[in-house]
Amino acid sequence: MEITQVADVAVVGVPDTLAGEIPRAYVVKKTDAKLSEEDILLYVNPRVTHYKKLAGGVRFVNSIPRNPNGKILRNELKIIN
16 A cells, blocks of 8 residues: 555455455554544545445554464454454
């Protein structure tokens, strides 16, 4: 991502009653960053095709869970609400 206030990010599919699954972003802000969900959506949504828009919204987290090899643990993110 090109937003300088973002330290880390992961996007995973979350359940949706109509679409089945929709993308949600989990964002780690840099220290003292003043960044809102709206800022992320205004940056991302115009740049992606319709099915990649962040219809599931944005969740701010302290860290993105990863395994020892650095791979994102998507199942752990899905349970964060």
